[in-house]
Amino acid sequence: LQVRLYRDSFATPWGFRLQGGKDLNQPLVVQRVFCNSPAEGQLQRGDIIDSIGIRRGVDLSHKQAQDTLKHGGGQIELAITRPP
Numbered sequence: 001l002q003v004r005l006y007r008d009s010f011a012t013p014w015g016f017r018l019q020g021g022k023d024l025n026q027p028l029v030v031q032r033v034f035c036n037s038p039a040e041g042q043l044q045r046g047d048i049i050d051s052i053g054i055r056r057g058v059d060l061s062h063k064q065a066q067d068t069l070k071h072g073g074g075q076i077e078l079a080i081t082r083p084p
């Protein structure tokens with residue numbers, strides 16, 4: 001599943017929390033989605049992040065994933081797997 005998030009300002013949070021990362025030997029997973037955020041209605045708790053832009057999720061440490069999102073500019077494309 002491809003999801004594109006948009007934000008008005010680079011300072012606006014996307015509105016979700018991540019868990020996991022390569023350094024933790026865990027997949028990158030959406031831990032929490034905040035109401036009234038760009039992520040609301042796009043991401044769900046439990047979504048596995050397969051890629052952030054051109055970067056593969058399995059290659060990213062927790063911090064690298066966070067930094068990639070923070071510095072993603074006004075829009076970001078995520079490939080996700082949504083568990084049933």
Ligand code: LEU
Pocket residue numbers: 012013014015016017018065066067069070
């Ligand atoms: N908490 C950040 C935000 O809402 C996302 C995090 C995964 C870097 O923008």
